[in-house]
Amino acid sequence: MTTIRAASPRSHVAVKRRGRKRTDTRAALGFLTPSALGLTFFVLFPSILAVITSLFNWPTFGDISFAGIANYTKLFAPGSTFPQALLNTILFTVIVVPVNLVLTVSMAFWVASSRLRRLYRVLFFLPVVTPSVASAVIWSMLYQPNGVFSSIALSFGIHLPNLLGSSSTALICVVIMILWQGFGYNLLIFSAAIDQLPDDVLAAASLDGATGFRQLLHIKLPLMTPAIFFASTVTMIQAFQIFSEPYVMTAGGPGNSTTTVVMNVYETAFQGGQLGQAAAPAMVLFVLILVVTLFQWYGQRKWVHYE
Amino acid sequence: MRLRLKKLGAIAVGLAMLAGVSACTSSGSSQDSANKNVTLQWGFWDQGAAGDKTYQQLADQVHKKYPNITVKLTQPPFADYFTKLQSQLAAGTTPCIVSMQSLRLPGFASALEPLGDLMKEQGFKTSDWDSGALKALQYNGEQYAIPYGLSTMILYYNKDAFAKAGLAEPKPGWTVADFEADAKKITEATGKPAFGQSFSDLHMFSMLYAKDGALPVTSKGKLDLTNSAMEKAFSWYSGLSTGQKTASTPASSADIPWGEQQFVAGNVSMAVDGTWDLVQNATTAKFNVGVVTLPVGSKGGGTLSANSGFGISKTCQYKKQAAQAISVIVGADASKTSAEQGNQPARSADQSVFFDAVAKQVDSKTPGFSAQAKEVLADSSKGATPFISTSNWDQTTKVIARQFILSYTGSQSPKQTLQNVQSQQGQ
Numbered sequence: 001m002t003t004i005r006a007a008s009p010r011s012h013v014a015v016k017r018r019g020r021k022r023t024d025t026r027a028a029l030g031f032l033t034p035s036a037l038g039l040t041f042f043v044l045f046p047s048i049l050a051v052i053t054s055l056f057n058w059p060t061f062g063d064i065s066f067a068g069i070a071n072y073t074k075l076f077a078p079g080s081t082f083p084q085a086l087l088n089t090i091l092f093t094v095i096v097v098p099v100n101l102v103l104t105v106s107m108a109f110w111v112a113s114s115r116l117r118r119l120y121r122v123l124f125f126l127p128v129v130t131p132s133v134a135s136a137v138i139w140s141m142l143y144q145p146n147g148v149f150s151s152i153a154l155s156f157g158i159h160l161p162n163l164l165g166s167s168s169t170a171l172i173c174v175v176i177m178i179l180w181q182g183f184g185y186n187l188l189i190f191s192a193a194i195d196q197l198p199d200d201v202l203a204a205a206s207l208d209g210a211t212g213f214r215q216l217l218h219i220k221l222p223l224m225t226p227a228i229f230f231a232s233t234v235t236m237i238q239a240f241q242i243f244s245e246p247y248v249m250t251a252g253g254p255g256n257s258t259t260t261v262v263m264n265v266y267e268t269a270f271q272g273g274q275l276g277q278a279a280a281p282a283m284v285l286f287v288l289i290l291v292v293t294l295f296q297w298y299g300q301r302k303w304v305h306y307e
Numbered sequence: 308m309r310l311r312l313k314k315l316g317a318i319a320v321g322l323a324m325l326a327g328v329s330a331c332t333s334s335g336s337s338q339d340s341a342n343k344n345v346t347l348q349w350g351f352w353d354q355g356a357a358g359d360k361t362y363q364q365l366a367d368q369v370h371k372k373y374p375n376i377t378v379k380l381t382q383p384p385f386a387d388y389f390t391k392l393q394s395q396l397a398a399g400t401t402p403c404i405v406s407m408q409s410l411r412l413p414g415f416a417s418a419l420e421p422l423g424d425l426m427k428e429q430g431f432k433t434s435d436w437d438s439g440a441l442k443a444l445q446y447n448g449e450q451y452a453i454p455y456g457l458s459t460m461i462l463y464y465n466k467d468a469f470a471k472a473g474l475a476e477p478k479p480g481w482t483v484a485d486f487e488a489d490a491k492k493i494t495e496a497t498g499k500p501a502f503g504q505s506f507s508d509l510h511m512f513s514m515l516y517a518k519d520g521a522l523p524v525t526s527k528g529k530l531d532l533t534n535s536a537m538e539k540a541f542s543w544y545s546g547l548s549t550g551q552k553t554a555s556t557p558a559s560s561a562d563i564p565w566g567e568q569q570f571v572a573g574n575v576s577m578a579v580d581g582t583w584d585l586v587q588n589a590t591t592a593k594f595n596v597g598v599v600t601l602p603v604g605s606k607g608g609g610t611l612s613a614n615s616g617f618g619i620s621k622t623c624q625y626k627k628q629a630a631q632a633i634s635v636i637v638g639a640d641a642s643k644t645s646a647e648q649g650n651q652p653a654r655s656a657d658q659s660v661f662f663d664a665v666a667k668q669v670d671s672k673t674p675g676f677s678a679q680a681k682e683v684l685a686d687s688s689k690g691a692t693p694f695i696s697t698s699n700w701d702q703t704t705k706v707i708a709r710q711f712i713l714s715y716t717g718s719q720s721p722k723q724t725l726q727n728v729q730s731q732q733g734q
Contacts, residue, residue: 061418079730146574164559165712167713247561251563252560253559253713255709269393270390270394271393272702273699
């Protein structure tokens with residue numbers, strides 16, 4: 001005896017769901033595959049290769065031999081410029097990130113209150129889209145002993161030193177240029193965040209007597225913390241990777257006062273021809289950025305408000 | 308299962324295509340197997356608009372003589388050329404024909420093919436060339452590049468500034484004391500520092516060599532910046548800006564060719580530069596340019612020389628064709644063409660053609676320039692010493708610029724500066 005059971009509506013739905021799930025999985029795979037392939041070939045594979053390279057004596061041409069951790073120990077050997085480069089990179093980051101954030105947040109509020117806000121946003125964003133090498137060349141000319149800054153100072157009877165040729169002023173001159181160049185990007189992010197501030201919350205705060213600076217500190221800034229978190233993370237990573245500006249303006253001098261880790265990597269690889277030795281500082285920088293970013297990521301729970 | 312196999316197949320095809328692409332580009336040359344046509348890449352540095360045109364014509368001449376050879380010339384700026392070459396070597400895309408400067412040869416010799424037998428096949432005769440120019444492009448007794456020009460370091464001066472300061476123009480054999488006295492008077496008369504300091508290896512070290520016979524590298528290619536002659540000469544050179552106040556200091560360590568650029572711009576009245584810029588400097592400057600030998604110091608003067616030429620990369624698949632191309636590029640006809648453009652040739656037979664070209668291009672602006680240049684170049688060539696460098700010279704020049712500016716500005720003693728570079732770059 002054969003019993004024919006009609007498929008229950010429930011099982012029909014389950015089959016439909018399974019079918020949709022399979023279709024969704026295929027679509028998801030289709031969308032993900034190009035990114036996954038790109039990530040694998042252009043990020044993951046080179047990163048693994050860089051780790052391997054750092055363990056080898058790997059000249060641009062010639063024989064390759066295993067070096068163990070020798071490339072890492074050489075970084076801190078007498079005569080190595082890496083410790084100074086690392087210190088300079090940290091110094092650049094420690095100065096650039098907070099100054100950039102304070103300036104851009106302040107300016108974003110000022111721009112938001114202006115009738116010419118759109119014009120200001122475009123003007124401030126122009127340095128971001130200008131090639132950094134071109135900007136660095138222009139700023140080098142401004143800083144020259146007979147340049148604009150020296151001439152202006154001289155008209156007030158002030159004799160400026162050779163700004164990019166003096167150890168005491170070169171780093172701060174490069175920092176000023178970097179701040180000018182990166183200013184517009186964060187300004188745009190904060191301007192967008194200010195535009196998104198909920199009017200009802202601000203109105204409620206005003207009714208409760210929170211106005212002016214109090215409203216800024218206790219209502220507006222907390223509401224902007226997701227944007228501040230994003231901007232601080234991106235700016236920090238960019239600051240750790242500073243290269244073209246000091247390379248064009250000072251070539252890392254005077255002494256090693258503006259040498260950075262990425263400059264160290266570039267010179268060791270493409271002027272020294274030592275790819276293995278160059279990969280070691282790159283790995284150190286990678287770990288440093290990773291640790292600081294993780295620290296920021298976990299720290300955000302305490303100060304970033306998503307609602 | 309079938310789907311998986313298909314996927315694997317697609318990946319394999321993709322990888323094979325990638326491998327195919329890299330195989331096509333790895334040798335710096337390509338070949339059409341049916342017609343046996345060969346395309347050779349020629350890496351050279353920028354020679355200015357007129358120079359680039361000349362060398363493109365030479366590349367075309369190769370194709371005329373050997374129709375199966377096409378030469379593709381690329382010319383990045385000199386400052387980027389050797390960095391690019393490093394990355395090409397790392398990527399396996401080195402050009403077949405590699406332009407090489409004698410100062411950089413120790414660092415790149417192992418990537419180049421010794422040319423002895425290859426050039427003999429092309430009828431190459433050493434007697435046709437200036438012996439010093441050929442020797443400068445040898446390493447461990449092997450010829451790695453064939454020179455196209457002769458280059459010694461001389462002093463360029465602003466004739467108008469000398470006249471303004473009421474000074475007689477310097478003559479070959481003038482001394483360091485004469486130079487210092489003239490620099491002081493010109494600085495006072497023009498209100499601008501008379502001499503332009505530099506970080507460029509040849510420009511700076513040739514002055515130190517002329518002053519005290521100081522050389523930065525031993526004959527065996529080891530960095531030797533802390534020898535007593537170097538300390539004495541470098542203290543003097545730094546003192547031109549810190550003590551005598553007659554020199555213009557580079558604005559930053561990135562301004563490596565400072566003095567020579569400031570001279571052409573009219574901001575200083577004297578600077579050291581190579582003979583390769585003879586016509587360029589004299590015609591570009593908006594004043595009358597004169598040339599003189601470097602001032603003679605305690606060791607009898609002299610100058611440094613360097614040469615550049617064309618070699619063949621080890622990875623080149625068509626070395627014979629590359630040698631054929633080089634034989635045209637540095638051949639008698641090419642040398643004459645280059646000399647007519649105002650480039651001092653390495654071939655002995657074309658020296659008069661070069662000076663005729665200098666006369667044609669400059670004498671109408673600055674009367675007597677070619678005769679003066681002929682005298683100064685002959686004198687300089689007699690006392691010229693080929694500049695020997697280290698195998699990591701490119702990196703060393705960067706460190707030199709970073710450290711030397713500290714002494715030029717007076718914030719670090721010359722002795723300490725030399726010690727710093729030695730400890731960072733001495734191998």
